[in-house]
Amino acid sequence: MADFDLVVIGGGPAGYTGAIRAAQLGKKVAIIEVEKKLGGTCLRVGCIPSKALLESSHLYEASSHGFKDRGIVVGDVKLDLPAMLTHKSKVVDTLAGGLDGLMKKHKITRLAGQGRIDGPGKVVVDGAEPKTLTTDAILIATGSQPSTLPNVVLDGNLVGSSTEALAFDAVPKHLVVIGAGYIGLELGTVWRRLGSKVTVLEFLDRILPGMDSEIAADALKIFKKQGLEFRLGTKVTGVKTTTNGCEVQIDGAEPVVCDRVLVAVGRKPNTDKLGLETVKVETDKRGFIPVNEHYQTAAKNVFAVGDVIGGAMLAHKAEEEAVACVEHLYTGYGHVNYGAIPGVVYTEPEIGTVGKTEDQLKEAGIPYRKGTFPFAANGRARASGTTEGRVKMLAHKDTDRILGVHIIGAHAGELIAEAVAAIEFGATSEDIARCSHAHPTLAEAMKEAALSVDGRTLNM
Template sequence: MPEHDLVVIGAGPGGYVAAIRAAQLGMNVACIEEANALGGTCLRIGCIPSKALLEASELYKMAQHHLSEYGVTVGDVKLDLPAMMKRKDTVVTGLTNGIAGLFRKNKITRYTGRGRIVAPGKVAVEGAQPVEITAKKIIIATGSRSAPLKGVEVDGTMIGTSTEALSFPEVPKHLVVIGAGVIGLELGCVWARLGAKVTVLEYLDRILPGMDTEIATEAQKILQKQGLEFRLGMRVTGARVKGAGCVVECDGQPPIECDRVLLAVGRLPNTDDIGLEKLNVARNQRGFITIDPHSFETSIPGIYAIGDCIPGPMLAHKAEEEGVACAEGIAGKYCHVNYDAIPGVVYTDPEIASVGKTEEQLKDSGIPYRKGLFPFIANGRAKAIGRTEGRVKILAHAETDRVLGVHIIGAHAGDLIAEAVAAIEFGASSEDIARTSHAHPTLAEAIKEAAYAVDGRTIHM
């Protein structure tokens, strides 16, 4: 029976990073992954392929409608969807192969199959080559899956999840997206840019639940101008294939006929059928594994859990932070993740990025704050590149001036938010940001100006 110091179940962003860090710390590490390719949902059928399609579809839209504004004249622009899909798959394959190379470099033993914990310190690998392995420690990093919705009959073709929406064989004439969260908006934008009519149905009275309301409201206005149709306050009661298309039913509304349906109402942890029931590993009502927040250890000593299968934002980089922290904790080092400094990004156009508290959260908590806003239309670089939509919003404590939250909608917001994350991580004030020199002309100057605005002394507006 093979023996290891640590076995990681799952090779997604949390799992493979935990395995690599543990190996760097001198442990004999194994990683069990059911899929043939490493990288988990994010790399194979999530973050990476969706970003490849977002970039490709944005270039197509630019070539079709906007290059002439820059003095670039092109001929008849045509969509080659198979080539676009092939490039996406090539990007994914290159990265999954890269992780396999990192496993070899760090001498991590890879097992292909489904990992099931049969006892503390013992894991069975179920697959083409079944084997039982022993380990002093076990990390569960099994990720998540798309959540179902009662009445929606997912067939994996006409009615599907994000997995299917990444590989449509043709552009739908009419795509209905159920759910106005990150996944629904990103993939809705992809297909809208490529020519589909996109209707987004959302149960709540707003898009992007959990994000700062002011920023989400502006995002909705911009996306509506781009052609997305939003129907808010809609309770979807059913969706089914009808003939060559689909029909979606909403409470109190006429049925909606369409070509395809994307179900994007959230995700659930993959914690079933991996041995937790037999061991009585504690989980909450939604199936998330309960852990000690200071060590990531479950209710069973020696078994840990990270990533989407524990409570918290279901983000790849959050899982990576937990993977590193958990491995270091197991090695006897400091184990900590600052959840107040975990950014979130929506890769629409413009991008939307956020870190820290929203204005609503501060109001609900009774925390006194000051707000600084600066629009990109007043930023020189934004004007030069023709990307003036959006703004930067900084929320700082009214008494200490410590930065509590930063929210950005605008070009490259996902890159710009890194400065705000560092500011929150190091306990910076808005004055610290305002006094930090920002190169000119850059989009980042909008962050400096928003910091000035907290104190009512914006320069360029």
């Protein structure tokens, strides 16, 4: 008999979620993680610590500049960056400890080291205590790492990725962000709120590639108003470090001199040193592992989920894939609806999105109707002083089925959940319009956007 029913390589959101679900189904499970903490990039140096800094920086800016208009007068507000970073670390440590507790609760064997496949049904743990495990099935969930550009070397100090940008020991006077996607904008706004001059360089002629272009255009206006500087259509050809900081070289323009550089141009899969060749699994030209609809690789009983298989590199997408993979393996059924996977940009205001963008519908020739409603016309938004942004709903012209919802505004990351559920259950805009939404709430903007699809908003 094998040592385990399932060995999971990688302890991030996909890995630990898959391990827990398999254990819930009565399987003997081991999980291998090279880092000291479980949680992967998301918990250690990604989603969670960045949100801690985003929230803290927002509170700092509000107390410094925003309270007076609300009748709250405070004295001199000072930034204690070490304390802010300590709070971030405590959040990470607490949640990582919680994951350790979950492994024990579900009787999952946790092993420290680098997991490596060594032929069918065998996994080697390279670490302080090397060992070889036998298993009936293997789940690869090793995640991803930051990418860079040609001639841009990440030195882990002045020129870094999101990992370094989460732990600057001082507020940069001038931070250059290369890339205007989710990560670059989130961390750029953190340091802008804390006092940095922030310049965002983007190769494309727009920000937030892949997002609905109207919402992205709204976001650009808001971020410019907040003080972020954007240089779109800009090709970075290299970065030089000097005694005074960094020099970002640009094709056809003068270089930009700054203190630090954040490179946020995407991520690449962690598929090296996995021993894939021992089970005759090959990656594609970008390093991703090809899988079938049940997340099975070219090798029998070797599966892969999350960032290593491509698609949207989102923790919740990875978790859904892990559950679907494990459930299909042990119950015969598992499914992910990729049309109902939300995305959130945790800037201020937030941006939430799910389903098709208007650009995609136009390109595909799908007939649709559009409804929008601004937060400026929402009572709760007015009372809270958060009137920027809007809800945009796209519904099929003939069936009225909701095809996509895109929100820019306060708490968009929470509001988008209603739209996710609506798309998952095949709801129409009429269904949302007929649902009672509590007054006064920001969620009423969703109802009004649904009414707008039919041209009958009530409050505008």
